[in-house]
Amino acid sequence: MLTINNLHAAVENQEILKGLNLEVKAGEVHAIMGPNGSGKSTLGNVLAGRESYDVTAGEVLLDGKDLLELSPEDRAREGVFLAFQYPVEIPGVSNINFLKTALSEIREYKGLPPLEAKEFLKMVKEKQQLVEFDAKLANRSLNEGFSGGEKKRNEIFQLAMLEPKLAILDETDSGLDIDALRIVARGVNQLRSKDNAFIVITHYQRLLEYIVPDFVHVLYKGRIVRSGTKELALELEEKGYDWIKETVDAENAV
Amino acid sequence: MITQVSEPLYKQLIRAYDEEVAVHAANSLGELRKLAFERFKQVGFPTVKSEDWKYTNVQPLVNQTYSLSASEQPVVDLDLAGATVPDLDAYRIILVDGAYDEALSSSAVTDALTVLPIEKATEDLAFAKHFAEYADKTDNPFVPLNTALFKSGVFVSLKKDAVLDKPVHIIHVSASEAPLFAQTRNLFVVGRYAEMEVVESLITKDGAAHNLNNHVSEIVVQEGGKLQHYYLQTAGAASNYLNHTEIYQEKHSLYNHYNCTFPGASFVRNNINVRLDDSEVESHLYGITLTAGDQFVDNHTIVDHLKPHCESYEWYKNITQDTSTAVFNGKIFVREDAQKTNAFQQNNNMLIGERSAVYTKPQLEIFADDVKCSHGCTIGQFDQEALFYLRARGISEAQARVLLVHAFAFDVTSRFANETVRRYVEHLVEEGL
Numbered sequence: 001m002l003t004i005n006n007l008h009a010a011v012e013n014q015e016i017l018k019g020l021n022l023e024v025k026a027g028e029v030h031a032i033m034g035p036n037g038s039g040k041s042t043l044g045n046v047l048a049g050r051e052s053y054d055v056t057a058g059e060v061l062l063d064g065k066d067l068l069e070l071s072p073e074d075r076a077r078e079g080v081f082l083a084f085q086y087p088v089e090i091p092g093v094s095n096i097n098f099l100k101t102a103l104s105e106i107r108e109y110k111g112l113p114p115l116e117a118k119e120f121l122k123m124v125k126e127k128q129q130l131v132e133f134d135a136k137l138a139n140r141s142l143n144e145g146f147s148g149g150e151k152k153r154n155e156i157f158q159l160a161m162l163e164p165k166l167a168i169l170d171e172t173d174s175g176l177d178i179d180a181l182r183i184v185a186r187g188v189n190q191l192r193s194k195d196n197a198f199i200v201i202t203h204y205q206r207l208l209e210y211i212v213p214d215f216v217h218v219l220y221k222g223r224i225v226r227s228g229t230k231e232l233a234l235e236l237e238e239k240g241y242d243w244i245k246e247t248v249d250a251e252n253a254v
Numbered sequence: 255m256i257t258q259v260s261e262p263l264y265k266q267l268i269r270a271y272d273e274e275v276a277v278h279a280a281n282s283l284g285e286l287r288k289l290a291f292e293r294f295k296q297v298g299f300p301t302v303k304s305e306d307w308k309y310t311n312v313q314p315l316v317n318q319t320y321s322l323s324a325s326e327q328p329v330v331d332l333d334l335a336g337a338t339v340p341d342l343d344a345y346r347i348i349l350v351d352g353a354y355d356e357a358l359s360s361s362a363v364t365d366a367l368t369v370l371p372i373e374k375a376t377e378d379l380a381f382a383k384h385f386a387e388y389a390d391k392t393d394n395p396f397v398p399l400n401t402a403l404f405k406s407g408v409f410v411s412l413k414k415d416a417v418l419d420k421p422v423h424i425i426h427v428s429a430s431e432a433p434l435f436a437q438t439r440n441l442f443v444v445g446r447y448a449e450m451e452v453v454e455s456l457i458t459k460d461g462a463a464h465n466l467n468n469h470v471s472e473i474v475v476q477e478g479g480k481l482q483h484y485y486l487q488t489a490g491a492a493s494n495y496l497n498h499t500e501i502y503q504e505k506h507s508l509y510n511h512y513n514c515t516f517p518g519a520s521f522v523r524n525n526i527n528v529r530l531d532d533s534e535v536e537s538h539l540y541g542i543t544l545t546a547g548d549q550f551v552d553n554h555t556i557v558d559h560l561k562p563h564c565e566s567y568e569w570y571k572n573i574t575q576d577t578s579t580a581v582f583n584g585k586i587f588v589r590e591d592a593q594k595t596n597a598f599q600q601n602n603n604m605l606i607g608e609r610s611a612v613y614t615k616p617q618l619e620i621f622a623d624d625v626k627c628s629h630g631c632t633i634g635q636f637d638q639e640a641l642f643y644l645r646a647r648g649i650s651e652a653q654a655r656v657l658l659v660h661a662f663a664f665d666v667t668s669r670f671a672n673e674t675v676r677r678y679v680e681h682l683v684e685e686g687l
Contacts, residue, residue: 102647
């Protein structure tokens with residue numbers, strides 16, 4: 001589904017990603033872990049198309065289509081979804097109206113007719129229940145006055161509504177207490193299917209107890225330095241990131 | 255008479271007044287007009303040296319030659335589509351180049367409502383009582399000029415206890431094929447415990463020549479009366495406006511002004527003054543200004559709390575695009591007698607055009623000691639984070655901008671009492687982006 005080859009990206013002329021390779025197939029969940037500043041969030045933002053990030057080399061293909069050529073909205077329409085680490089509050093834009101606009105633009109892009117109001121509302125209700133998102137929040141202004149946990153749950157609710165091919169969860173666990181974390185994880189697990197894929201970016205192994213990944217990758221200094229299965233996450237948890245730093249730096253020194 | 259190739263407006267007006275002085279002498283307004291003209295002559299047109307006109311240079315506009323009266327020929331193929339508010343059922347009043355057009359206007363179908371060309375209203379008791387009683391007490395030089403030389407306009411009066419079944423929609427059309435300086439004078443009197451809605455639209459006929467319009471409206475809301483006043487500035491680039499609205503409110507009355515300006519008219523200066531001259535008066539001034547191109551729009555408001563226990567609420571939003579300029583000046587007076595006043599003012603600005611400008615000045619003068627007054631002012635740009643967030647969900651950049659501007663305007667548009675007008679204004683915002 002997603003192929004990343006030799007991706008280099010910079011912010012304000014500082015290179016953050018330095019030759020990243022990753023292959024994600026439909027139905028898989030990949031976890032990206034790594035110490036602070038290793039480039040985890042940069043990867044999510046580059047994939048979603050944030051303009052302050054410059055891609056200096058490499059390619060990203062989504063089902064064979066060059067993702068880097070596309071605007072952020074077209075990437076979303078092609079099926080890329082970034083669950084933000086810090087969801088934005090937009091007073092005056094209702095959650096529902098926002099979703100309706102997003103969904104109809106995505107459908108139009110795919111050549112589908114707009115959803116009937118009734119179908120849309122039915123879908124809203126179903127997905128709200130699926131991801132345990134409070135109906136009262138759905139009718140409020142987008143994220144306005146939401147708690148940290150509510151914002152993250154709203155991201156998962158949007159994910160459920162927009163049904164992307166590839167979802168990137170950018171530190172969705174940060175700032176969540178254990179109950180909120182369980183709800184978010186349960187939502188994600190409900191949405192997993194053989195047709196979609198997830199990239200879960202996280203600093204801690206904790207989230208991966210609830211969203212069990214097929215593969216775990218460790219990002220360090222802008223490159224994936226270790227890949228493995230979920231046991232790698234446990235090993236990391238036990239030994240700490242210093243273990244990675246030391247071994248990788250030692251390898252590079254040779 | 256010698257026609258000069260070019261003559262500044264001031265000289266033209268002096269000459270016009272002298273020529274018409276004989277006509278005025280025979281008129282019941284003669285003395286009033288004479289005094290008003292004397293006052294205008296003393297001060298003349300304002301310059302940017304005057305604090306109230308600091309950002310608003312009228313000199314380029316008044317240093318031109320205009321025709322002072324519209325052509326006698328009736329205007330043909332008048333297209334009112336630009337002023338049509340979809341689904342708005344209203345009594346229609348059409349003014350072409352300032353003159354009330356009886357043929358195009360709907361005849362008033364209710365006894366409670368009087369609608370007359372203002373020049374024919376001089377015998378009306380309400381006219382005699384209120385005309386030139388309020389606006390002429392301010393120091394805006396365009397008011398005495400208007401009083402001295404206005405030709406036409408509309409007089410609207412609603413009898414006491416009457417609740418008007420549908421809004422009065424006044425459409426001002428600028429249509430002259432020769433450059434025109436038009437002076438329109440309006441008087442609205444809402445009787446005791448009467449209620450009405452007024453929607454004013456301003457449009458420019460395609461192909462109209464450069465025109466400068468000096469509008470003065472006096473509005474009286476008597477005890478317990480309620481007036482919802484929508485002002486929709488949708489004219490074209492050929493049109494320029496000096497617009498003075500003076501509101502006088504009596505006890506227990508409510509006045510809501512919704513002042514909406516959209517891309518089009520090159521120059522707009524609105525003076526909106528509310529005098530809360532009795533206790534338990536409530537006034538709301540809402541403004542939404544969306545500018546584009548080289549447009550200049552200036553809103554100067556005064557909320558004058560003269561008596562105790564009154565409430566005023568003012569919220570203006572400016573959105574400037576391209577190289578346009580918006581000015582907001584909000585004066586609030588709380589006079590010594592006006593204890594227990596509750597006054598609120600907020601002005602928010604969103605500069606979209608990198609070379610657009612906003613000048614904003616809240617100005618509170620409080621002489622009473624037991625009052626609640628709050629004000630705030632913000633200036634910002636498009637929130638890039640919000641824009642990216644919306645786009646990352648598949649919403650196009652253009653649509654994301656529309657959503658964000660709607661959101662910005664929401665504090666004001668959500669206050670519209672009339673749903674139909676609100677929808678129309680939201681549509682105009684979308685179109686203007």
